Every structure is written in structure tokens, then in C-alpha cells.
């Protein structure tokens with residue numbers, strides 16, 4: 450048994466990262482089959498992508514995917530630790546599974562992802578949810594088949610959470626939902642240690658994948674018919690810094706753009722590492738999409754300092770303006786936290802001012818969530834929750850106003866859309882995303898799916914556009 454240790458997870462040493470190429474295969478012995486599984490994923494794209502890896506392993510073990518949790522023999526909760534809300538949802542889900550377990554003791558429950566890396570979570574599960582069969586963390590996902598074998602064949606429970614800096618596991622398999630779009634991990638972990646964030650503790654130190662492994666993966670995806678990739682990392686702009694003397698994100702973007710892939714995106718960018726060369730790479734490569742997600746978190750320099758974000762409001766605005774002026778038709782989105790401990794009315798006003806200046810295409814807004822073990826969790830907070838909720842409402846009004854304004858600017862224009870699905874709202878429509886990552890609903894049939902088409906924008910809403918095939 451290995452339980453998490455947050456103190457240990459914080460440690461960063463000079464230990465060289467190991468690149469492991471031969472730990473992902475599944476022996477015939479492990480291809481047990483005869484069971485169904487259901488994966489419930491919470492949180493960010495990194496978790497979604499991990500779930501694609503888990504799904505591939507489950508299918509290779511000859512298990513079948515169930516339609517819902519209630520009909521599955523094996524339930525896997527891939528959890529998120531970034532906010533209390535996601536945390537509470539997982540415990541609510543465990544309550545639901547408990548009822549099922551009482552009626553069917555054969556149901557196997559696994560909990561993984563970032564919450565599994567938290568000491569208090571594992572402690573609580575060991576005390577109150579003893580029936581959970583497997584807990585594993587973010588560093589040893591590839592070991593799930595062996596753990597499941599132990600539960601099914603040997604009736605053992607497994608808790609295997611490693612609080613380590615981490616390695617790079619190569620040759621992972623992914624079972625993707627979307628045939629035309631794929632995530633490609635370019636790095637793991639984070640060394641920024643923003644004071645509110647648990648990720649550097651749950652995902653280990655920053656480890657870049659080798660450029661040739663990334664390019665090989667992209668070429669394989671192209672052969673599989675993938676049209677769009679999103680290069681994924683907690684802070685992609687820092688790509689390569691831990692691995693190469695003179696090769697960074699801008700070089701990787703240029704190299705990936707030389708492949709035949711039609712569309713390249715990347716998330717997430719920390720403003721601190723965003724270089725001029727990167728802006729040039731986005732501006733000069735036709736297949737790098739004009740879309741940048743650039744989390745600002747606050748418009749107050751005092752709060753930014755307390756968050757440990759390493760840039761000022763002025764530096765952020767300078768970068769924002771540079772990207773806007775050099776990348777044609779670029780969309781810029783952001784993340785904002787309101788109610789960081791002791792955020793004053795003036796601090797909040799500074800955030801609103803920044804939003805009014807930048808007029809973001811979209812923003813993901815959140816109330817600060819205290820994460821145990823982070824430096825910010827030790828600050829005594831005097832701001833009532835009600836005030837924070839009111840601030841969030843005001844902020845969202847500003848954000849929505851600019852989202853609609855930006856969308857309206859596209860009315861009457863023709864844009865390129867990668868059609869990826871039947872529209873959720875109307876089965877007679879399909880939907881897809883523009884180069885600037887805006888959702889468009891288009892009248893048309895399933896034959897358009899998987900194609901990049903010219904679409905005339907006829908109407909705009911806050912969260913989506915309506916379009917007609919040209």
C-alpha cells in the first residue's frame with residue numbers, strides 16, 4: 450500500500466526524469482474480460498485525456514463499456530482536486546455507489562486522478578468508504594490493469610498513490626470519443642506553485658516529453674484521420690525548459706506545424722512564459738489556430754502577488770496587446786478567480802477594469818476554493834461567501850456582454866469550421882468550432898462531420914454562433 454504525502458509531493462530535486470517506453474503493454478493474463486465498466490471524469494482536459502488512456506486499457510482487458518454507471522460492474526471515478534465543488538461531487542457519487550454496492554457486493558469501485566493524490570481524501574475513504582476497491586494516483590495510471598487483476602482474481606484491495614516528482618510514460622494507448630480531434634500531452638506536472646493551486650502537488654514536477662515522441666504521435670494521429678490536435682500541459686509555454694538547452698514551445702509549434710495536421714491548438718499558457726517567438730510562431734503558421742487561452746486570474750497587482758502569479762496587470766495587458774496586434778483575428782480567453790482571501794472591493798474593481806479593457810472572447814470564472822496543503826489555505830479570509838457570490842455575478846455580466854459582442858462581430862463573415870458532431874439542440878443541425886474556437890451550429894446532415902467547411906455566420910448568441918454552409 451502507498452498513501453499520498455503532500456509534503457513529499459512538494460519536493461523538487463535534480464533527479465533526472467526517466468523516460469519509460471515499455472511499461473504500458475497488457476499481458477494476455479490480464480485480459481480477463483466478462484465485465485462492463487463505466488468511467489466518470491471530472492475536471493480539466495488532462496483528466497479527460499487520462500480517461501481516454503484508462504478506457505483504452507479497459508477495452509484491451511476485454512471489458513465492455515457500459516452505457517451508464519448503474520449497469521457497470523466496474524466504476525472508475527477519475528477525479529479533480531482543483532475546487533471544492535468537484536470534490537463534493539465525488540463524495541456525493543461515492544454515496545450513490547454505496548447504495549449499489551449494498552445491493553450488489555460484486556461491483557468494483559476505483560478512484561483515481563488528482564483527488565487520489567490528496568492525503569485527506571485517501572484518509573477519509575479509508576475511514577468511511579472502506580469498500581472502495583482501488584485508489585491510484587496520477588503517476589501510475591498504467592498499473593491499473595494489474596491492480597484490477599488483483600481485485601478480481603485475488604480479492605485484494607489496492608491503494609497505490611505515489612507522491613513522487615514523476616517520470617514520463619511513453620507508448621500509452623488512448624480510446625478517443627472524437628475521431629477528428631485529439632489531445633497530445635507535451636508535458637506533465639507543474640513547478641509554478643501558484644499559492645492557491647494543488648496541481649504541482651498532485652501532478653508532480655514539470656516533465657517535458659521528447660520532441661520526437663510528440664511528432665511521432667502527431668504523425669500517427671494524422672494516419673488515423675485526426676484533423677485537429679491540442680497540445681496539452683499545465684503550462685505548455687514552459688515546454689522544453691526541463692529537457693533542452695535551446696528548444697522551447699515556439700520550436701515545437703514550428704515543428705508540429707510542418708506535419709500534415711490541419712489544425713493545432715495548445716492549452717494552457719501561463720502569461721509569464723509567453724515569449725515573442727511564440728507569438729511569431731502562432732502568427733506565421735497557417736495550421737496553428739488563432740486562439741490563445743491566457744489565464745489572468747485577477748486584475749489586482751496585490752492579489753496577483755499573493756497568488757504567486759509572477760506578472761503584473763500591466764505586463765499581462767502588454768502581452769495581451771502584443772498577441773492581439775500580431776495574430777490576425779485571434780480569440781483570447783481567460784480564467785478568473787474572484788474572492789481570493791481578503792480580496793478588497795478595489796481589488797475586484799481592478800479585475801473588472803481589466804475585463805473591460807481586454808473584452809475577452811470568453812472567460813471561465815470561479816469563486817476561490819481553499820485547497821488544503823497550499824500556502825493560500827493558511828490565509829485567514831475575512832470576506833463572506835455572499836460577497837464573493839455577488840462579485841462572481843457582476844463579473845459574469847461583464848464577461849457575457851463581451852462574449853456576445855465578440856460573437857456579433859462575426860455576423861456576415863465566412864469562417865472555417867471543423868464539423869464534429871450532430872448538434873445537441875437540433876438533430877437537423879451539425880456543430881463544430883471555428884479557428885478561433887467558437888461553437889457554430891449549422892443546418893446540415895451527418896455527411897459534413899469530419900470536414901473543414903466554409904460557413905457563413907448568420908446569427909450570434911453569447912455562447913455560440915449560427916451558420917449556413919457556403
Ligand code: SF4
Pocket residue numbers: 639640641642643646647648649683684719
Ligand atoms: S501554473 Fe499555477 S495555476 Fe497553473 S497548474 Fe501550475 S501552479 Fe496551478
